[in-house]
Amino acid sequence: MARVSRKNNDKTKKVSSYRIWKTAIYARLSNINSGKEDDETLEVQIAYDRMNIDSKPDLELIDIYADNGFTGTNFERPEFERLLADIQMKRIDCIVVKDLSRFGRNFLDAGYYLEKLFPFLGVRFIAINDRYDSEASESQNGMTVPIKDMLNELYSRDLSVKIRKTWEQKRSRGEIYWPIPFGYRKDEENPGKLILDKEVAVFVKMIFDWKLKAISQREIASRLTELGVPIPFERRVQLGYVKDGDRVQREEWVTRDINRILRDPLYTGDMVYNRWAYARHYQNTGRENPREEWCITPNAHEPIITHEEYETVRRELKNKSAQYQKRRTENKRSLDKMPNVFEKILFCAECGHAMHHIRRVFHNRTRFTEYHCRHRKECENKHIIPARFLQILVMDQIRNQIQIGIDIEQMKKEWTATSEYAKKKAQLQNQQNMRQRVVDSFADKKRKAYEDFAEGLLNENEFMAVRQDIEEKAMKAKDYLEESKAEWEELKQLLQVEEHFQEFLKMNPEDLSFNENLMKTFIKRIEIDRDGALSIQFTIQNQVIRYLKIEELTK
CATH class of the missing domain: 3.40.50.1390 (Resolvase, N-terminal catalytic domain)
Structure with a gap:
């Protein structure tokens, strides 16, 4: 249950009158x-x-x-x-x-x-x-x-005693007190008992026969769908056991339906209780209890399969499950070696959500990771990019930034030693000083206009017109001053190098290989659009833009 913090804004509280x-x-x-x-x-x-x-x-x-x-x-x-x-x-x-x-x-x-x-x-x-x-x-x-x-x-x-006694009585009579399984229906004369649902019981027998011939659950589900056999929930609706027929969300059989039937010992004619243990909170599924804890009432209803057929299928499913769990454990070890290095960095350019990281391992050998937008149906960004390809693209950009940074340092060193740089620097400083003096002069003009008004040299209308003219010119002068300051700050910024970037300017970019720390040192955000184009936001100045601006200044 999510936490809720709410203040009762709809009612007035007199804190001084009583405690809240x-x-x-x-x-x-x-x-x-x-x-x-x-x-x-x-x-x-x-x-x-x-x-x-x-x-x-x-x-x-x-x-x-x-x-x-x-x-x-x-x-x-x-x-x-x-x-x-x-x-x-x-x-x-x-x-x-x-x-x-x-x-x-x-x-x-x-x-x-x-x-x-x-x-x-x-x-x-x-x-x-x-x-x-x-x-x-x-x-x-x-x-x-x-x-x-x-x-x-x-x-x-x-209440606990009454419920326990009721269940024990039902068990002793072999009655069912959970949803009617596929292949059976209620006995109208004895609703607690099961009788064969002859219209579909034959398909339960076919499911077990197919599995005994080593046919996969997926193939069995496909065959039943092609035959038009109603899924278990739909059959319960047809029999009137479920009133809300609108809840049928699908018509196709799935492997989950087949597994549920193949694992159910009820089809041998026995009624089995205490087969499942459920946690004491909202959960629709539970874990299966050990067989020695099952409570079995034999011959409770007509069987569809023999005990031998059920046990053969059960052993096969158990072996398959053990193999699956083994592969899953092995694959998990491999997945743990495939971290999401672009977490909180890679985003969809269309909707702004973080890109979803997919990791796949096949038989503990083939490994690959990729990214796609988990909201691709809404934002229509269906582009999928392999993680390795993304690492190559990002590393190329990092090497490119470092190489251009090295070129800039050489160009900067040569330019700042010339008279052109000294002239440019002096020009910007002089321009800023001159515009500052102009801005300061308007304060004197404003004061002089007020003195003239006070001495009667200007009437009120003349004073208001003069003051408005001075303020408009002062505003323009301030804008010019801010432009000069921005131009001077831009020059200083272009000539500065971020502290964490300086050490990389001493390296050969080609000697660097991709790693998470290096990537996070340089990359702040990456966006991928629907065409697969990358937009990279660096933690440093974009060296390409920096190079072009400095090159323009040196001309």
């Missing part, structure tokens, strides 16, 4: 309710709390802390721990929750925070639906909170 509390919203959703779109979602909790905070002018919302899918029976929750840290840093001194059950359901721990720690730290606690506010005298009788916490703890334990 630095307020946090704390919301929690248990792993039982996690992800359900009902009236107990985190969004609803937060909106409810925010509405109540907005109605109290002494509360200023600083941040929102939300633990997704964490039980209320313990306080080992990441967002709650972040809240405690912010309280210790004096960033928060007031907590608002929808009700006490959102804060916690453990009697001892909740009581410790509400009756000891928070009062000691000077933290105000508000439970909206319980009408509890630690600042209100009627809430400080030491009774309301402990009793409500005890009920919450008993409720949590009772």
Whole structure:
């Protein structure tokens, strides 16, 4: 959950009348309710709390802390721990929750925070639906909170026992309590039982037969798409198990669909429970538990394949997975040797976003990296440039800058020893001094005009006209003076060399090779346009432009 820092600008706060509390919203959703779109979602909790905070002018919302899918029976929750840290840093001194059950359901721990720690730290606690506010005298009788916490703890334990018993009963009967798998449908007479979906069950058998013939998942998916077989989600829509048919985003089978079917032991006729372990937060996927932890109810429904066929496919997939993980580990070592040296330097000239770095390794041998704009669909910059080619182009420009810098130093040395340089320097200085005197003279003219006006030599209209004329001429004179100063500063700048550039003027540019430090010493920003043209911004003066300007001065 992203942090939110907001000041209630829509309400006037009289700071002198009452204390302004630095307020946090704390919301929690248990792993039982996690992800359900009902009236107990985190969004609803937060909106409810925010509405109540907005109605109290002494509360200023600083941040929102939300633990997704964490039980209320313990306080080992990441967002709650972040809240405690912010309280210790004096960033928060007031907590608002929808009700006490959102804060916690453990009697001892909740009581410790509400009756000891928070009062000691000077933290105000508000439970909206319980009408509890630690600042209100009627809430400080030491009774309301402990009793409500005890009920919450008993409720949590009772609910867990009931849910566990319900699941155990379903398991003993071999009933299914997750989405109906492809190839089966609900038994209308016994909705907890599965029966064959004869229209598509044949395709499940074909999937396993093809895999036993060593046909890849990609090829199997392609065949099923060509045959017009509905994907699993679409079939659930057709059977009426999913009401929102608009959620079907594709018609083509993908390897993920095939893998899910090939790995599911349900097609052997057994019902398998506790196959997956899910983390206690929002996650749509989990890790597979070891087989010895599975709870299996054999012969729960009619099989589509034999146990032998399933085990053969499973072993093959396991071997393939092990090989893939091995290659992935080896490739990662190679990828780690291919850093993004142009990070924060290379940008798209069309949209201004940083260019995306792509690294590829094939069988731990072929390696290459390239860059493209990750927003190329919007900005239409579809140009892809290999990193090695970019390094060559950049290195050519760096060598070019150094070589021209060396040529400039020689040209500068010869020119500054001539009378032409001394004459040019004196001319610019004299011009600047003369224009400074002109600017200064207008102050005297302005003063003289005022004296004439004071002595009656000029009437008011004449004085205003004279003063306006003087100010206009003075403004032009100042512009001329600034031009002289800029011209003089430009000459000095052209003849100066950046300190970090001086050491490179003593080197042979051809002896230099590309490296990240060298590149960042010279390059500030690189942009690539849709035609692949590079625009480079250097950390030093562009030596090509510098050379042309000095050459013009020496003529």
